Amino acid sequence: MNKSTILLICFLVFYISLPVKAEEKKIQKRIVNGKIITDTKGNAINAHGGGFLKIGDYYYWIGENRKNGIFVSCYRSKDLINWEFRGDLLTRQSHQELDRANIERPKIIYNEKTKKFVMWMHYEYGRDYSYARAAVAISDNIEKPFTYLKSFRPFGNMSRDCTLYKDNDGTAYFFSSARENYDMMLYRLTDDYQDTKEQLATLWPGGHREAPALVKRGDYYFLITSGCTGWAPNQAKYAYSKSITGPWSDLINLGDETTYNSQSTYIIPLEGKKSTSYLYVGDRWDGNQYFNSTYVFLPLLFKSETGLYLNWTPELLPLVLDGELFTFNQ
């Protein structure tokens, strides 16, 4: 073989292997906690204070983007590991009221009657947190820009950290921190999910809880909340109740004293044909460099009907049973 043939072969081998390597690099096999994670195009995922929704085979992740006037972005994934960016749902241009706004903790549910996706979020105007309002936006498509409707204080109450919950019977609820975060309020939404219909309960009055995340398992609702220390992590606590309006149990410690350096944002049910497992999702905030904030995904373990546990693990590997994502390792 002469020199130029060898060179040609080397070039061809290099050329052929290039796209394969690039493709391989994009497929991720595990969830890595507390590190910047990237979408399928290699861009950092900005979906902080996020919410999740399963539609068909896809898990949708929507959350705070905050870059370039984008408030809320949308990603989707079949395995909760490889996330495809699908679009920006709310930007500074979406509505006049958003020109100097700050949007936090967006959550989305689907309304079967109106066939609309409804987003609720924490709305602030300007730099401080004095507006303390809830805001609502709707869309026919979870991947397409939402129409911003309004911001308001439910029943005149302040409304900061918040979450949405849609129950099996289609009734939807909104939890939010009121009275300078001293009280966790619970509201029932109107049938179209676009307003609050009734103020149902004040959970742990004076308890100073925020970052609510709710899930139902068996006969019980479980609500995870954090304490109020701004961007700094603190001890998460959970409570359980047979009725969403209470009486709720006392607050019980979950995880370690910093919740493994995270603050709750959502609980994802992994609904299998035979059983369901649950994944805690938290934000590891960097209050000084917001875009260094990362995510923490951890299996939520039930050791009894009401005994909830959260253990640290730096990485999660998916366990697939009968072709469906069943749970993640511990």
Ligand code: GAL
């Ligand atoms: C946290 C809250 C975040 C953000 C932050 C601002 O307590 O959960 O969503 O509002 O305070 O300091």
